[in-house]
Amino acid sequence: MVPKSISLTHLKAIFFLALSLPALWLGWQWVLLLGAHPHNLGVNPVEMTNRFLGDTALRVLLITLAITPLRDLTGYAPLSRLRRMAGLFAFFYVCLHLTSYLGLDLFFNLAKLWKDIVKRTYITLGMSAFALLVPLALTSTRGALQRLGPRRWARLHSLIYPAAILAVVHHVFMAKGFQIMPLVHGAILFFLLGWRLVKWQRKNAAQKGNRISNNS
Amino acid sequence: MLIRRPPPYALKESEVTSPSAYLRRREFLAAFIAAGGTLALPNATLAKQAAKRDYAPLAAAKTDYTVNDPLTPWDALTSYNNYYEFGTGKDDPAKKAHKLITKPWTVTVEGEADKTGTYALEDLIDYNALEERIYRHRCVEAWSMVIPWVGVPLAGVLKKFEPNSRAKYVQFFTKYSRKEMPGTFWPVLKWPYREGLRMDEALNPLPFLAVGVYGRVLPNQNGAPLRLVVPWKYGYKSIKSIERIRFTQTMPETSWNQSNAREYGFYSNVNPLVEHPRWSQASERVIGPQTGFAGALARRDTEMFNGYGDAVASLYAGMDLRKNH
Numbered sequence: 001m002v003p004k005s006i007s008l009t010h011l012k013a014i015f016f017l018a019l020s021l022p023a024l025w026l027g028w029q030w031v032l033l034l035g036a037h038p039h040n041l042g043v044n045p046v047e048m049t050n051r052f053l054g055d056t057a058l059r060v061l062l063i064t065l066a067i068t069p070l071r072d073l074t075g076y077a078p079l080s081r082l083r084r085m086a087g088l089f090a091f092f093y094v095c096l097h098l099t100s101y102l103g104l105d106l107f108f109n110l111a112k113l114w115k116d117i118v119k120r121t122y123i124t125l126g127m128s129a130f131a132l133l134v135p136l137a138l139t140s141t142r143g144a145l146q147r148l149g150p151r152r153w154a155r156l157h158s159l160i161y162p163a164a165i166l167a168v169v170h171h172v173f174m175a176k177g178f179q180i181m182p183l184v185h186g187a188i189l190f191f192l193l194g195w196r197l198v199k200w201q202r203k204n205a206a207q208k209g210n211r212i213s214n215n216s
Numbered sequence: 217m218l219i220r221r222p223p224p225y226a227l228k229e230s231e232v233t234s235p236s237a238y239l240r241r242r243e244f245l246a247a248f249i250a251a252g253g254t255l256a257l258p259n260a261t262l263a264k265q266a267a268k269r270d271y272a273p274l275a276a277a278k279t280d281y282t283v284n285d286p287l288t289p290w291d292a293l294t295s296y297n298n299y300y301e302f303g304t305g306k307d308d309p310a311k312k313a314h315k316l317i318t319k320p321w322t323v324t325v326e327g328e329a330d331k332t333g334t335y336a337l338e339d340l341i342d343y344n345a346l347e348e349r350i351y352r353h354r355c356v357e358a359w360s361m362v363i364p365w366v367g368v369p370l371a372g373v374l375k376k377f378e379p380n381s382r383a384k385y386v387q388f389f390t391k392y393s394r395k396e397m398p399g400t401f402w403p404v405l406k407w408p409y410r411e412g413l414r415m416d417e418a419l420n421p422l423p424f425l426a427v428g429v430y431g432r433v434l435p436n437q438n439g440a441p442l443r444l445v446v447p448w449k450y451g452y453k454s455i456k457s458i459e460r461i462r463f464t465q466t467m468p469e470t471s472w473n474q475s476n477a478r479e480y481g482f483y484s485n486v487n488p489l490v491e492h493p494r495w496s497q498a499s500e501r502v503i504g505p506q507t508g509f510a511g512a513l514a515r516r517d518t519e520m521f522n523g524y525g526d527a528v529a530s531l532y533a534g535m536d537l538r539k540n541h
Binding site: 035036176179 | 291292295296300304306307357402403404405472475476493494495501503504507508509513
């Protein structure tokens with residue numbers, strides 16, 4: 001349990017720092033590389049960077065989706081206040097992942113990008129996941145929530161579910177041979193989405209039950 | 217009298233960083249970051265770097281087989297490997313391949329040949345006739361290296377087994393040991409790893425059986441103690457740690473083809489015109505020898521048959537290389 005003495009501000013600060021660490025580490029490694037110092041990016045730094053950012057983006061997306069189940073399990077309500085930050089961090093890493101692929105792999109050749117998108121299934125999937133996350137990032141402000149109204153806002157933001165599914169399938173499709181990590185990500189997502197499905201079903205059943213008892 | 221009440225946020229004198237320490241803050245910061253980087257993320261540089269001097273030197277005659285490009289450094293070619301028996305990460309082989317027992321080593325020869333049986337490595341390879349060949353190595357993942365192999369031509373070794381007239385293909389198998397090869401716990405590919413060549417391909421002068429690299433015995437992650445090198449084909453054809461050779465009448469199974477026939481054909485000749493379904497093969501990332509930003513982005517155009525067309529193109533005369541990819 002989180003002790004009461006840790007305020008929401010502290011919790012947010014710790015969470016912010018934790019989610020920044022991968023970017024800070026990677027940035028530092030690139031500083032070392034550019035200065036021709038020993039670094040930890042290996043002998044194929046572009047591949048390493050792409051994979052590191054892709055893995056991080058997907059994992060932060062899964063962390064975002066894990067917050068609600070974790071709140072339900074612990075009963076610690078302030079956890080939900082971390083969701084926006086987590087979601088925006090996931091989008092941040094998705095953007096970096098896309099930028100590294102576009103810049104370091106394709107040298108910003110947009111014709112090549114388009115060819116990849118229409119031709120290669122795993123890139124089509126990855127780009128679709130990105131496209132679904134853009135409106136969520138844009139409407140992450142309090143103002144946007146008020147303008148849209150909570151109901152429509154919530155419906156829009158349920159796009160995170162298909163986006164996460166697309167991201168996991170993107171990872172599965174790009175692996176060579178039968179690999180375990182993409183499936184582990186898939187299993188975690190399956191659990192996180194299953195949790196919600198069960199919750200909604202219970203809620204619906206309870207509401208139905210209420211209606212029936214009210215009518216009688 | 218002035219009574220100074222320190223505000224609650226004020227530091228006590230004893231807590232103030234000493235000027236000498238303050239002046240060394242960059243060292244602390246660097247050490248902290250170095251420690252953090254080392255602890256937080258498992259990495260290639262962490263893997264005990266295979267020191268060249270730890271590997272026994274091998275005497276090898278120089279040959280005309282060379283490449284007009286700088287060699288890939290030892291550190292790069294021993295730390296960045298695809299050897300899925302030790303895991304699917306590029307740094308897994310460097311970290312885990314030390315578990316592989318390479319002494320004693322035997323190779324079992326079977327199938328369509330007169331001199332089948334089990335041979336000790338030393339009886340198979342004439343260590344007094346080793347030569348050095350510098351070959352291009354092109355991975356199907358679109359990266360490449362330039363590697364000074366030490367070994368003997370494959371053709372000479374195969375002829376010792378006196379393959380009969382029914383021998384149309386030759387198949388190779390990697391050692392398969394659950395205990396020594398932790399990556400085989402998962403069915404990433406069909407184990408034991410297997411590869412094959414058509415007999416005329418195998419008897420071409422280019423295919424090479426390597427027992428060393430850079431004038432030293434092979435590190436395990438590079439396929440010790442005996443590996444194939446087929447420079448005009450994608451890297452996965454160059455099977456590592458060979459334990460079994462089989463001459464066959466029909467086209468043999470190959471692990472990557474069994475895993476995904478659409479993506480990996482039997483021939484697997486390097487061909488910039490035939491795309492892998494998931495990525496282009498038109499160019500390749502050059503691993504090493506440059507460092508820094510230029511090294512990270514270094515690329516070259518992929519050549520047909522990896523630049524060995526003069527020696528091997530005739531093997532495929534009249535064949536549709538898109539269909540027989």
